[in-house]
Amino acid sequence: MSEGSPVGAHVIKMMGYIQTLEKLGFPLKDELATDVILQSLPDSFKPFVLNFNTNEINKTLPQLLGM
Template sequence: MAKCYMLAFMSTVLRHQHAAMATATEIMQNLTNLFGTQNRMAKSQAFRSIMCKTMKEGSSVRDHVLEMMSYLNQIEFLGGVIDAESQVTIILQSLPPSFQQFKLNFEMNKRNYTLAELLTELQSAKDLMN
């Protein structure tokens, strides 16, 4: 039954390629082989984006953190796993030198932030710097 539903919703070309397969599992495995590399490439691009991203001095910390959170969500959606502590560390490492005191306080106080809390704290720190 699953095979019938899968074939019914495929394009004509894909349906023709998969019609001779005996089970839905075979079809899924073949589809993964055909399209899985696109997922891998997208995940790789998201990882590259997040690791190369640095905030420019004077730009909006809120916009920067939201963009970083967007990349982290993309990675998670594509099956990548980055634990919460590492996510915070990645964002902190992407900040400019003007946030050095904030990073030092973070390390000294051994704080555990969620991404939302980190965003709020960074915005407050930025307001104090101004």
């Protein structure tokens, strides 16, 4: 994801990739899928990612999209 582009569209695209992996027989556990999405965000989201991991927030992928 490039800096300044819409984060919602990026998360939806990443969720699609995760669903594709599942269809191909390589499902990701929820925690790993969340980590993949969070790590794909640009550096400007580092405070959000740090807060998310520090507070051990457990959200589904659709809930993560809403954040």
